Every structure is written in C-alpha cells, then in structure tokens.
Amino acid sequence: MTPPPADVEAFLVATAERRLARFLEFLRIPSISGIPRHAVDCRRAAEHLAGDLAAVGLEHVEIAETGGHPIVYADWLHAAGAPTVLLYGHYDVQPVDPLEEWEAAPFEPQVREGRVLGRGASDDKSNITVAVAAAEALLATRGALPVNLKLVFEGEEESSSVHLDPWLTANAGRLAADVALVADAGFFEGNLPAVTIGLRGICAAEIHVSGPVQDVHSGQHGGAIENPINALATIIAGLKGPDGRIRIPGFYDDVVTLSPADREALAALPFDQEAYRAELGVPALAGETGWTTLERRGARPTFDVNGIWGGFSGEGSKTIIPGRASAKVTCRLVANQDPARVFTLLRDHVLAIAPPGVRVEVVSLGGGRPTLTPTDLPATRAYARALEATFGRRPLYIREGGSVPVAASFETIVGLPVTVMGFMPPNGNFHAPNEWMDLANLEGGIRALVRFFDEFAAAPA
Numbered sequence: 243m244t245p246p247p248a249d250v251e252a253f254l255v256a257t258a259e260r261r262l263a264r265f266l267e268f269l270r271i272p273s274i275s276g277i278p279r280h281a282v283d284c285r286r287a288a289e290h291l292a293g294d295l296a297a298v299g300l301e302h303v304e305i306a307e308t309g310g311h312p313i314v315y316a317d318w319l320h321a322a323g324a325p326t327v328l329l330y331g332h333y334d335v336q337p338v339d340p341l342e343e344w345e346a347a348p349f350e351p352q353v354r355e356g357r358v359l360g361r362g363a364s365d366d367k368s369n370i371t372v373a374v375a376a377a378e379a380l381l382a383t384r385g386a387l388p389v390n391l392k393l394v395f396e397g398e399e400e401s402s403s404v405h406l407d408p409w410l411t412a413n414a415g416r417l418a419a420d421v422a423l424v425a426d427a428g429f430f431e432g433n434l435p436a437v438t439i440g441l442r443g444i445c446a447a448e449i450h451v452s453g454p455v456q457d458v459h460s461g462q463h464g465g466a467i468e469n470p471i472n473a474l475a476t477i478i479a480g481l482k483g484p485d486g487r488i489r490i491p492g493f494y495d496d497v498v499t500l501s502p503a504d505r506e507a508l509a510a511l512p513f514d515q516e517a518y519r520a521e522l523g524v525p526a527l528a529g530e531t532g533w534t535t536l537e538r539r540g541a542r543p544t545f546d547v548n549g550i551w552g553g554f555s556g557e558g559s560k561t562i563i564p565g566r567a568s569a570k571v572t573c574r575l576v577a578n579q580d581p582a583r584v585f586t587l588l589r590d591h592v593l594a595i596a597p598p599g600v601r602v603e604v605v606s607l608g609g610g611r612p613t614l615t616p617t618d619l620p621a622t623r624a625y626a627r628a629l630e631a632t633f634g635r636r637p638l639y640i641r642e643g644g645s646v647p648v649a650a651s652f653e654t655i656v657g658l659p660v661t662v663m664g665f666m667p668p669n670g671n672f673h674a675p676n677e678w679m680d681l682a683n684l685e686g687g688i689r690a691l692v693r694f695f696d697e698f699a700a701a702p703a
C-alpha cells in the first residue's frame with residue numbers, strides 16, 4: 243500500500259486508533275432493517291452516523307424521514323468549479339440467523355489478526371466508514387475537499403430499499419452531481435483490488451399453493467386429491483431445466499449477450515475455480531450450460547428457491563396431506579432485464595404449469611434493476627487510478643453477482659452515471675455468519691478514496 247499525500251497520511255496514522263474504536267461502536271448497533279423490533283436500532287445507527295458527519299465538518303447534516311428507516315444526508319459544496327460526487331452507502335445490516343454458527347456475538351465486534359468480526363463489518367458499514375474517514379482526513383488537513391461532496395446513506399438496503407426511490411424522486415434536484423459513487427462493493431477473489439462494472443438486478447416472489455381446507459389424513463384421502471407440496475415441487479421443477487436454463491417463456495428476451503471481448507475479459511480474471519468450489523464445500527459447481535462460472539455468476543440471470551415450507555417437519559412421521567405449501571423465490575437479473583416484466587412472466591408461467599387440483603397464488607416481493615457501468619467513464623477511470631496507486635496493482639473489472647438496485651435508481655431517477663466503489667474482502671461472509679472486514683482494506687480504502695477525490699477533481703471529463 244502506497245501512502246497518499248504526507249499530510250493526509252500523517253493524520254490517518256495519528257487517528258487510526260480512534261477511528262477503529264468509532265467503527266466498533268457503529269458495529270455494536272444492531273441496525274437490522276428487515277426486523278421491525280430493530281427499527282429503533284436503525285434510527286440509532288442513523289443518529290450515530292449523522293453525529294460523525296457533523297463532527298468531521300460536513301454540512302447540512304440531516305436525518306431525513308422516509309416513512310421507514312431514515313436516510314442520512316450531508317454535503318460539502320465549497321469546491322467552486324470542481325466536479326460534484328454523490329456517494330451512497332447503507333447503514334442497515336442483514337439478520338444474524340443462524341446465531342449458533344457465529345464464533346462471537348454478531349453485535350459484539352471482535353478484532354482478531356487484522357480482521358474485525360461482526361455483522362455489518364464489511365456490508366456496508368466498512369464502506370461508510372471509509373467515506374466519512376476520507377472526508378475527515380481532507381477537511382482536517384486541508385480545510386477543504388477537492389470536489390463537492392453529497393452523501394446519501396440509507397437504512398433499508400437489506401430490506402428492498404422501499405422508501406429510497408420516492409425520496410430520490412422528491413430530492414432529485416438537490417442530488418445533482420457528476421457521478422454517483424455507489425459504495426457497496428468489494429474486492430475480487432484473492433482480495434485483489436477491483437472495480438465492479440456489472441451488478442445484477444433482482445425479482446423476488448412468493449408462491450403459495452393451497453389444497454384441502456386443512457391438513458387431512460393421507461390414508462383416507464391420499465390418491466384422491468392433489469398434495470400442495472407435491473404440486474409446489476412440480477412447479478419449481480418446471481421453472482428450470484437440467485441444462486440450467488430457466489424455462490419461463492420470454493425470460494431471456496432482454497438479456498444483453500456478452501460480446502467476445504466481454505467473455506475474454508472475464509476469462510482473463512485470476513479465478514481459481516477449484517478453490518472456489520472447495521471454499522463453498524460443494525462436490526461440484528453447477529449452472530447454465532455453455533457459460534463459465536464467472537459468466538454464470540455475474541453476466542447471466544438466475545432462478546433460485548430461497549425457502550420452502552409446508553406440512554409436517556417435526557420428529558417422527560405424521561401421515562397428512564398438508565393444506566398448503568409455499569416457497570420464496572428470487573431471480574437475479576442482468577442488463578437489460580426489467581424486474582416488473584420478469585415478475586409477470588414468472589407468475590404467468592407458474593400459473594400455466596400448476597397441476598390441477600390446487601389453487602396457486604404468486605405474490606411479488608419487489609425487485610431491482612441491474613446496472614452495467616462503462617469502464618471509460620471519467621469517474622471509473624479516476625477510481626481505477628486511485629486503486630492502483632494505493633494497492634500497487636491495476637484493478638480488475640468484475641461483474642458482481644449480487645444486487646444493488648439503488649445503482650440503477652441513481653441512473654434512472656437522478657440521471658447520474660454510476661461508478662461502484664468498495665473494499666469488502668471477497669470472502670467476508672456478508673449476509674452470513676461470521677461476517678468480517680479486513681482492516682488493511684478499510685485503511686487502504688480511505689487512502690484510495692482520498693486519491694479518487696484528487697484524481698476526479700483533476701480529470702472530471
């Protein structure tokens with residue numbers, strides 16, 4: 243890691259301990275947006291963040307009400323003639339189940355061998371901490387930022403960002419900028435610096451199948467009526483073929499096909515397929531025929547069942563035909579698939595293939611659009627230079643399998659080009675037990691963002 247300008251570096255070194263302590267305090271707040279009883283904690287996290295933003299010298303700090311968890315806004319707009327960067331992150335985190343798989347309590351963060359272990363340590367409190375610390379270091383040492391900066395931190399990213407789009411729509415005027423820096427990403431396998439150029443979208447739904455008025459005797463009625471769990475299994479089996487292709491008619495219509503150059507770029511990434519397989523503990527990798535693992539994971543859409551329930555699952559046997567069965571399903575989408583259209587196609591196909599003898603309902607749980615960022619965007623190029631100068635190697639350009647629908651919202655609602663930023667370690671267990679952050683990535687990230695501001699101010703076009 244090469245240090246940034248000496249004054250900034252000296253400040254960062256002198257304040258490292260205090261910064262880590264403040265990061266741990268942030269991680270102790272269980273800001274789980276998806277669980278209603280944690281609403282108070284989400285607000286505490288927003289207040290914690292707003293306090294930090296004001297303390298480091300950002301202005302117009304606001305805890306904006308949204309009808310859900312608040313959005314924290316702040317800005318610094320005194321770089322006359324310089325470009326404006328809007329930086330987005332989220333202070334909410336995923337639930338922690340299964341709790342027994344954690345090595346330590348998820349909201350009692352532990353520092354061990356250069357890592358911080360705890361829920362939110364990487365996703366996304368690390369990237370927020372990077373943003374606040376970079377602004378702090380510049381304001382403390384130079385009394386100014388090289389760019390105008392607008393910060394938007396939301397508290398519902400992990401629960402579908404329901405209130406963000408209306409807030410962006412209502413505030414589009416004051417959010418004008420030259421780029422939206424979406425800080426919710428990380429490095430590539432092997433902890434290699436990377437710029438995420440593709441993010442998948444998502445379409446989420448629940449399938450409910452109902453049969454008899456209640457659970458009934460499988461001896462008395464078995465053979466005479468349809469079983470909702472069997473029917474649900476039939477439906478699910480009809481949604482994807484053994485070749486890994488999704489069988490929903492029209493599903494692939496809007497998919498942007500990879501060019502030969504795109505495929506070459508993905509093939510050139512230093513990806514160890516066997517190590518990936520071993521880390522996941524699966525006997526073999528599997529997916530859509532005709533595509534490589536990285537293509538399947540970043541540039542092709544998916545259909546997955548996320549949960550399934552119904553009938554009896556206690557100890558021993560219980561001879562029933564269950565009254566109902568349900569599944570939660572999601573499709574990860576790629577450019578230019580539209581989540582609303584995909585939901586309609588999914589619903590229609592589920593209803594078309596449902597066996598007779600059951601009632602089927604498909605309910606939308608929301609969605610988000612995919613994004614694809616051009617690598618020659620001035621902000622993307624400035625960010626790549628900042629990563630290279632900081633971490634000593636050219637960044638890789640990757641397509642992330644996950645979804646950050648807000649990236650598309652900044653494009654479509656606010657009209658900004660998007661560059662995706664982030665420093666999470668690729669194996670940081672986000673959304674899983676034992677989430678962790680690499681402290682070298684965190685500290686390097688601060689220095690890279692300082693450099694990005696300087697680079698982008700010098701070459702905004």
Ligand SMILES: [Zn+2]
Pocket residue numbers: 332365366399426
């Ligand atoms: Zn995130």
